[in-house]
Amino acid sequence: MKGKKIYEVQINRDFCKICGICYWICPTKTIVEGEFSKPKVEDNKRCIGCRMCENSCPDFAINIVEIGEVNEDEQ
Ligand code: SF4
Numbered sequence: 001m002k003g004k005k006i007y008e009v010q011i012n013r014d015f016c017k018i019c020g021i022c023y024w025i026c027p028t029k030t031i032v033e034g035e036f037s038k039p040k041v042e043d044n045k046r047c048i049g050c051r052m053c054e055n056s057c058p059d060f061a062i063n064i065v066e067i068g069e070v071n072e073d074e075q
Pocket residue numbers: 011015016017018019020021022023039056057058059060061062
């Protein structure tokens with residue numbers, strides 16, 4: 001049995017300066033460009049927890065939170 005972690009992408013809109021780095025850098029397109037170039041979480045399920053967005057955000061506006069684990073055999 002192999003567990004797969006589930007993540008939630010949290011964006012603090014008060015900190016975000018809409019620079020676009022997070023949706024430019026996200027390898028899985030979990031975060032995409034939304035309305036008015038704002039970052040939009042398209043699908044939390046795509047997130048692999050690489051934290052590239054979190055580490056690259058110049059305004060510390062992103063938190064990647066591990067919210068659980070699923071058994072891949074059950075998917
Ligand atoms: S990298 Fe940070 S500041 Fe830039 S758009 Fe994404 S959340 Fe906003």
